[in-house]
Amino acid sequence: MNIGVLALQGAVSEHKIIMRQLDINIIEVRENKDINRLDGLIMPGGESTTLRKLLKNSEMWDLIKNSELPIMGTCAGAILLGKCKDETFAKIDIEIDRNYYGRQRDSFETKITLENNESFDGVFIRAPAIKKLGNGVKPIAWKNKEIVGCTSGKNMALTFHPELTNDTRFHKIWINLIENTAKTF
Numbered sequence: 036m037n038i039g040v041l042a043l044q045g046a047v048s049e050h051k052i053i054m055r056q057l058d059i060n061i062i063e064v065r066e067n068k069d070i071n072r073l074d075g076l077i078m079p080g081g082e083s084t085t086l087r088k089l090l091k092n093s094e095m096w097d098l099i100k101n102s103e104l105p106i107m108g109t110c111a112g113a114i115l116l117g118k119c120k121d122e123t124f125a126k127i128d129i130e131i132d133r134n135y136y137g138r139q140r141d142s143f144e145t146k147i148t149l150e151n152n153e154s155f156d157g158v159f160i161r162a163p164a165i166k167k168l169g170n171g172v173k174p175i176a177w178k179n180k181e182i183v184g185c186t187s188g189k190n191m192a193l194t195f196h197p198e199l200t201n202d203t204r205f206h207k208i209w210i211n212l213i214e215n216t217a218k219t220f
């Protein structure tokens with residue numbers, strides 16, 4: 036299995052370290068040709084406005100928009116996967132509210148809960164919130180009652196940064212999702 040991590044901006048090396056722990060081959064994606072033959076793409080956190088601009092400048096925007104490539108989006112990556120007032124890929128039917136918890140200094144770490152009731156250290160950095168779940172969306176992580184992670188088909192959106200804790204569980208959930216569903220490309 037070949038997984039790519041978008042390496043235009045944001046937390047790239049941390050995702051690589053986690054994928055290597057899972058024995059997954061991971062490559063850095065900077066241009067369209069890097070996307071060929073990928074089984075999945077990680078869109079890391081950073082700044083969604085900047086990411087959008089860089090994706091459009093590098094011409095990867097249209098390729099990703101029109102492909103069925105499974106995507107895991109964390110924080111800014113989750114914003115681009117969902118729907119908000121700015122242009123996004125809208126691959127997951129969720130409404131996303133950017134910078135929901137305030138400014139950079141309002142970033143925080145807190146326990147979140149998985150489906151099986153296990154807990155996970157959630158790192159929220161100027162994080163967005165998932166406000167509304169639409170068709171085909173399955174919640175998979177909660178901060179109290181707030182949904183902070185979900186999947187839709189082979190895509191996964193997390194408002195926090197699982198790559199910043201030495202914990203492979205969310206990456207594993209996504210890899211299982213890709214492996215257990217038939218390939219369409």
Ligand code: GLN
Nearest residue numbers: 080081082083110111161
């Ligand atoms: N606040 C950023 C945005 O709106 C996301 C922050 C992050 O990815 N850590 O795009």
